[in-house]
Structures are given as C-alpha cells and as structure tokens.
Amino acid sequence: MAPSTSPAADLAPAPGGAPAPAPGPVATTPRARRDGDVVGLGRARAVAFVAPALVLVGVFLVFPAAWTLYLGLLDYSLTGSGAQAPVFVGLGNYTSALSDPAFAKSLYLTLLFVGGSAVLGQNVLGFSLAWYFRAAQRPVRATLSVLVLLAWILPGSVVAFLWQALLDRRNGTLNALIGTTDMAWALDHPMAVIIVFNIWRGTAFSMLLYTAALSTVPRSHLEVARMAGATRWQQLRDVVLPTVKRHILTNTLLITLWTFNDFSPYLLTGGGPNRESEVLPVYIYKEAIIGGHLGYGSAISLLLLLANLVIAVVYVRLLRTREPEAA
Amino acid sequence: MSTTTRQDTGVAPGGEQRARSGAVTHAKPPRSGMLLSLLAWVVGLLFALPVFWMVLTSFHSEADAATNPPSVFAPLSLEGYRTFFGSDPWPALLNSLTASVLSTVLVLVLAFPAAYALSIRPVRKWTDVMFFFLSTKMLPVVAGILPLYLFAQKAHLLDNIWWLILLYTTMNLPIAVWMLRSFLAEVSVEMLEAAEVDGASLSRTLREIVAPVVMPGIASAALICFIFSWNELLLARVLTSTVAATSPVYLTGFVTSQGLFLAKVCAASLVVSLPVLAAGFAAQDKLVQGLSMGAVK
Numbered sequence: 347m348a349p350s351t352s353p354a355a356d357l358a359p360a361p362g363g364a365p366a367p368a369p370g371p372v373a374t375t376p377r378a379r380r381d382g383d384v385v386g387l388g389r390a391r392a393v394a395f396v397a398p399a400l401v402l403v404g405v406f407l408v409f410p411a412a413w414t415l416y417l418g419l420l421d422y423s424l425t426g427s428g429a430q431a432p433v434f435v436g437l438g439n440y441t442s443a444l445s446d447p448a449f450a451k452s453l454y455l456t457l458l459f460v461g462g463s464a465v466l467g468q469n470v471l472g473f474s475l476a477w478y479f480r481a482a483q484r485p486v487r488a489t490l491s492v493l494v495l496l497a498w499i500l501p502g503s504v505v506a507f508l509w510q511a512l513l514d515r516r517n518g519t520l521n522a523l524i525g526t527t528d529m530a531w532a533l534d535h536p537m538a539v540i541i542v543f544n545i546w547r548g549t550a551f552s553m554l555l556y557t558a559a560l561s562t563v564p565r566s567h568l569e570v571a572r573m574a575g576a577t578r579w580q581q582l583r584d585v586v587l588p589t590v591k592r593h594i595l596t597n598t599l600l601i602t603l604w605t606f607n608d609f610s611p612y613l614l615t616g617g618g619p620n621r622e623s624e625v626l627p628v629y630i631y632k633e634a635i636i637g638g639h640l641g642y643g644s645a646i647s648l649l650l651l652l653a654n655l656v657i658a659v660v661y662v663r664l665l666r667t668r669e670p671e672a673a
Numbered sequence: 674m675s676t677t678t679r680q681d682t683g684v685a686p687g688g689e690q691r692a693r694s695g696a697v698t699h700a701k702p703p704r705s706g707m708l709l710s711l712l713a714w715v716v717g718l719l720f721a722l723p724v725f726w727m728v729l730t731s732f733h734s735e736a737d738a739a740t741n742p743p744s745v746f747a748p749l750s751l752e753g754y755r756t757f758f759g760s761d762p763w764p765a766l767l768n769s770l771t772a773s774v775l776s777t778v779l780v781l782v783l784a785f786p787a788a789y790a791l792s793i794r795p796v797r798k799w800t801d802v803m804f805f806f807l808s809t810k811m812l813p814v815v816a817g818i819l820p821l822y823l824f825a826q827k828a829h830l831l832d833n834i835w836w837l838i839l840l841y842t843t844m845n846l847p848i849a850v851w852m853l854r855s856f857l858a859e860v861s862v863e864m865l866e867a868a869e870v871d872g873a874s875l876s877r878t879l880r881e882i883v884a885p886v887v888m889p890g891i892a893s894a895a896l897i898c899f900i901f902s903w904n905e906l907l908l909a910r911v912l913t914s915t916v917a918a919t920s921p922v923y924l925t926g927f928v929t930s931q932g933l934f935l936a937k938v939c940a941a942s943l944v945v946s947l948p949v950l951a952a953g954f955a956a957q958d959k960l961v962q963g964l965s966m967g968a969v970k
Contacts, residue, residue: 395786396802399846402783406843407809410817410824417819471716478713486710492957493717496724499953501904503921504942507928508723511935546720609815609907613925627815635911640819647815 411651418645423638432641439645448621449646452629456606458537459625463544464605469598471545472552476560477582491553498550506613509543532615536623540611548604552597559593560586592665599661603654626650731939738936753940757927762941764916765923768834770948772919773902776841780849780898781891783842788853789883793865803854806847814844814907822911834917840908845898852897856890857883900949920945 418439422432443449475494479487497505512520513531520531532539563586571581587594609627611617617624617632624632630650634643729745730738731754737747791803821840822831830836860883868878906921913922924945931937 392790395790399783399787399850400802400805402843403806403809403846406821406840407817407847410820413820414817475713475716478709481706482710482713486713490713490717492954493721495953495957496950497720499900499949500724500946501921501924501949502906503924503928504727504946505723507924507938507942508727510928511938512723512726549720607814613906630815634819635822640823644819647817647819650815 414644414647414651416644417641418648420641420644422641422644435641439642440649443642443646443649448624449629451621452624452626455537455623456625459541459544459611460602460605463541464548464601465598467541467545468548468552468601468605469594471549472597473556473594475549475553476556479557480560491550491557494553495550497546498548502610502613505547506610509539509614513539533619536615536619540614540623540625543611543614544605544608547610548601552601555593555597556590559590563589595661595664599658602657606650606654606657626653727939727942730935731943733936735934735936738934738939750936753934753936753938754944756934756937757941757944760927762920762923762927762944765918765920766944768913768917769903769920769945771834772837772841773899773948776838776845776902777895777898779838779842780845781895784846784849784853784894785891788850788857789879791850792854792857793860803851806850809847818908818911821908825912831912832914832917834913836912837909837917837919840912841898841902841905844905844908845901848901849894849898852894853887853890856887860886896952896955899952903949903952 419434419436420432421435421438475490479491482490500508510532567585567589568581571585576584607627608625609631611623611625612628612631615623617628626646627650630643630646633639633646637643732749732751733744733747734750734752737744737750738753740747825831825833825836864882865878868882873881904921905919906925909919909922910925913919918926924941927941928938931941
C-alpha cells in the first residue's frame with residue numbers, strides 16, 4: 347500500500363506468500379500487478395489519471411440517476427397543476443405505480459420479452475452458431491458472422507424502418523414471401539414480433555462472445571473425451587459447458603440488462619396495440635416524455651433501476667461462487 | 674449427434690498442428706453435417722434478408738420499389754438517392770459526424786489514462802472503482818433522461834450538439850475503460866520493470882512498451898464508441914430538435930413524412946448506415962476481441 351517505487355517491494359511477498367513449488371519470479375507477477383506500483387506511477391499521478399473519467403461519469407451518469415430518485419418523490423408534470431410548483435408526495439408515485447394494473451402488465455411483458463428474446467433466444471441461437479462455427483470452414487464462418495453482424499451494427503432507426511416495411515399489412519415483404527394476405531403482424535402478434543425482432547437484432551453479440559469462449563476450450567480435453575467414447579452431446583455437457591460457464595453467465599447478464607433497458611420495441615409497435623407490447627422502457631417513455639408525468643415516470647425508472655440491480659447482484663453472486671474453480 | 678470412432682484416426686495427424694484454426698471434427702458425418710450447414714446458411718440469410726432488401730430497393734425507381742413481391746431484376750436507378758440528398762440531409766449527417774468523432778476522441782483521451790492507472794497500478798481498493806465503472810453500464814438511459822432533459826432546459830442546452838457530445842462521451846466511457854483495461858492487462862510487467870530500471874520516462878514507457886500492445890484495443894474501443902454514438906437515437910430524439918438533430922433523428926422524420934416512398938427511404942437508410950458498416954467491417958476481428966474481452970475479463 348505504501349507508495350513505494352521500488353521493484354523490490356513487489357518481489358518481497360513471494361517467499362512468504364507462496365511455498366513455491368515453482369521457483370523463479372514468474373509466480374510473483376500476478377501479485378505484483380495487483381498490489382504494487384510496478385512502474386512508479388505514484389499515487390498522486392494515478393489518482394489524477396482516473397479522476398477526470400470518474401468525475402464525468404459521476405456527474406452525467408450517476409447523478410441524473412440519483413436525481414431520478416428525488417423526482418420520483420414529487421408530483422411533477424410538464425403540464426397541469428404539477429408543472430408550476432411540484433408537490434412532495436413521498437412514496438405516492440410508487441404506491442400508485444405498484445397498484446396500477448398497467449404497470450403490472452408492463453412488468454410481465456418485460457419479463458416475457460427479456461426471457462424469450464435474450465435469455466433463451468439470443469443465448470441459444472448465438473451459442474448454436476458459435477458451436478457450428480467450430481466445425482465450419484473459415485470462409486463459411488466469416489461470411490455467416492458478417493451476415494449476422496449486419497443486424498447488430500445497423501442504426502436502430504434504420505432497423506425499425508426495415509422491419510416496418512417487412513411486416514406491413516398490404517405491401518409487406520413477409521406477407522408476400524409466405525403467401526399470407528392482409529396479415530397485420532405488428533397488430534396481431536406484437537409480442538412475438540418484438541421478441542423475434544430482438545433475437546434478430548442482438549444474437550450477433552452472443553455469437554461473437556461464444557465464438558471467443560469456445561476457442562478457449564482445450565482441445566486435449568475434447569480429444570480425451572472423444573477417445574473415451576463420449577458423444578457430441580456428452581462432450582458439450584461435460585467438457586465444453588463447464589469450461590465456458592463464466593462466459594455464459596457474463597453474456598446472459600449483459601444481454602439481460604440490455605434487453606431490459608431496450609427502447610427499440612417502441613419504434614416497431616409503439617407499445618401497442620392497446621398496450622399489448624408496452625415493455626417498461628416504453629411505458630416510462632410514454633408516461634414521462636409523451637404524457638409529461640415526470641414524477642411518476644421517474645418513480646418507475648427507479649423501479650427499473652432496482653430490477654437491474656437485483657439482476658446484477660444475483661450475477662455477481664453466481665460469479666463469485668465459481669471463482670475458486672476458475673483460479 | 675453421431676460421432677463415430679472412425680474420426681479418431683481421421684483427426685490425429687493434422688489435428689495437433691492446426692491448434693487454433695480448426696475444428697475437432699473434420700471428418701463430419703456426411704448427412705447431418707450437410708443439414709447443419711444448410712440450417713446455418715438459412716439462418717444467416719434470414720438475418721441479412723432485410724439488409725439485402727434495403728440495398729436492392731434503394732437502387733430501384735419508386736415504381737419498381739412499390740411492387741410486391743419485390744421486383745428483383747428491375748432496372749437500377751439513382752432516383753432515391755437524388756431525392757434524399759435533395760432533401761438537405763447534410764446538417765444532420767454533419768451533426769452525427771461531429772458528435773461521434775468528437776465524443777470518441779474525448780472518450781479515448783479520458784479512458785486511456787484511467788485504464789492505465791487502474792490496470793498497471795491498481796491500489797487494492799481500486800477494484801471498487803472498476804466495479805463502479807461497470808455498474809454504470811447497468812443504468813437504463815431512459816431512467817436518467819428526465820434529469821438530463823430538465824437540466825438542459827434550464828441551462829439552455831437543448832438542441833445543442835455539445836450537450837450530446839458530452840453525454841455520448843460519458844455514455845461510452847465505462848465500456849472504453851473496461852475494454853482498454855483488459856488490453857492493458859496484457860502488457861508484460863517485466864518489460865515495465867525493465868523500463869523503470871533503465872530510467873525511461875513515463876511518456877517513453879507509454880510509447881514504446883504500452884502502445885504496441887494496446888493499439889488494437891484502442892482501435893476497437895474507438896470503433897465501438899463511434900458506432901454506439903452514431904447509432905444513438907433516444908437521447909438525440911429527446912434532447913435535439915432542428916439545429917442539432919443527428920442523422921438517426923433526421924431519418925425517423927424522413928420515414929414519417931416519406932414512408933410510402935420505399936426507394937427514397939431505403940436510400941436514406943443506406944446512407945445513414947454506411948459509416949457504421951464501414952467502421953464495423955474495417956475491424957471486424959478487433960471488434961470481436963474488444964467486446965468479448967471487455968465483457969469477460
């Protein structure tokens with residue numbers, strides 16, 4: 347901890363710390379990296395390096411979220427009586443949100459959306475593609491990943507237009523392709539549409555991450571398993587999955603959070619018809635920005651934030667319990 | 674499904690050397706392998722279908738674009754592009770370029786020192802700092818948007834491109850710090866120690882030891898930040914109107930007013946997509962590496 351600049355300080359813990367089956371300085375490097383001041387950067391300079399980024403994130407990312415907490419306690423609207431003088435209503439917004447059937451429905455739809463499109467859809471499809479790529483030839487793999495990546499990389503505004511055109515009742519390409527006439531997909535099956543849409547949109551990330559993850563599986567382990575007569579499925583279950591467990595957890599966390607906060611269903615269905623596809627971010631947007639109920643919208647934002655936090659904590663717990671295995 | 678013992682002999686000779694490139698099962702069982710390939714291609718083409726449609730339609734005349742099913746072999750035309758550029762999209766395109774490039778530069782300038790300090794010399798407590806950065810990735814944009822709007826309103830920053838630049842910088846900082854840190858972790862400690870013993874200055878150490886290792890990381894972080902800022906719609910939509918509107922905002926307006934003219938809108942969409950497509954494919958591999966490393970390590 348002392349602001350020592352001597353490399354000797356880094357070597358010091360080694361003899362006591364590790365009863366050293368492996369001689370040599372190699373064993374000490376990870377510790378040195380973690381504890382010591384390797385290059386003599388100095389504490390002051392190190393703090394100065396981190397501070398600007400930290401301040402910016404604090405002021406423009408964390409502080410607004412905290413402000414949301416405060417706004418959620420007010421009866422504050424863009425129009426009407428709440429506009430001039432916001433009144434402190436305590437937990438009023440929260441109790442009315444929690445007793446509002448529209449909120450409950452929105453929460454249910456969000457869970458359906460996240461579970462169907464991210465946890466199941468993107469995860470499974472992304473893993474399957476990555477798994478297929480292992481055995482595929484290089485050009486095939488490269489071409490296919492580019493095709494899948496297209497959907498991920500395009501601007502949301504472009505993507506929304508493409509899907510609207512695709513699903514259009516009269517001139518939609520989908521109706522023409524599968525021979526259905528006059529099928530208003532976004533109206534008749536709004537949830538199915540946004541779930542399929544999000545699978546299409548987001549699978550690339552899981553695919554890329556799992557492709558990288560699967561390349562870390564030691565070939566020798568698979569070889570041994572195959573010699574022992576393990577089927578493909580057994581290799582997958584007993585060798586591959588345990589190795590990439592952490593990747594699966596991390597990936598699932600990230601796509602869960604992204605999907606949870608995803609606003610793009612609004613661009614496809616507008617939350618409708620009749621709130622049938624109104625996931626939480628859309629609900630907030632409609633309440634706060636369109637409806638002008640800032641206090642109420644903020645309260646729900648905070649509930650969304652809490653949901654995110656719960657997911658993250660569960661994930662960190664799961665990850666912690668794996669750590670001894672991995673290290 | 675059916676792996677046969679036959680493969681053991683098939684793989685053994687070549688397998689060891691081509692450690693990275695390849696698959697364990699080269700001798701695929703013919704039928705299920707074909708089926709799998711077919712399935713994978715169908716999935717891939719389904720993913721790209723809307724994009725192919727966009728490209729094709731953008732080069733058709735309005736009349737040909739309106740037919741359904743799409744007339745694939747209709748004569749090509751630049752009519753859509755002409756109308757789109759005739760509608761004066763330049764301010765919006767320029768706004769997007771300004772916001773994306775400047776915010777990306779700012780992100781790198783701020784994230785690199787932070788990531789350097791955090792990975793080369795983390796005081797033990799600084800793991801918490803890293804988790805602080807990570808945790809901000811979980812904040813939903815929608816949740817913070819109201820205060821950002823209210824503040825901008827009070828400070829007369831609505832419809833101001835600098836406000837967007839600042840917010841995009843902040844939005845991308847955490848992910849950039851995480852990505853850069855994971856690349857910096859690859860820098861050899863021995864080399865750094867040697868440099869210190871030789872009395873190399875900080876700037877020289879950075880230039881000669883750190884930079885070569887981290888360059889790919891910086892490149893991929895830059896590309897990802899650029900793509901995220903260029904594509905961002907929600908903040909831009911709420912915080913800008915006419916002067917500072919970015920191209921995604923312009924495009925949504927264009928779709929609303931011209932939505933029936935498919936060729937025009939497809940041309941517009943393609944133009945708005947080009948920068949991110951270029952950025953994405955310029956460094957596809959780095960993109961993969963950057964994102965997955967930032968996410969996993």
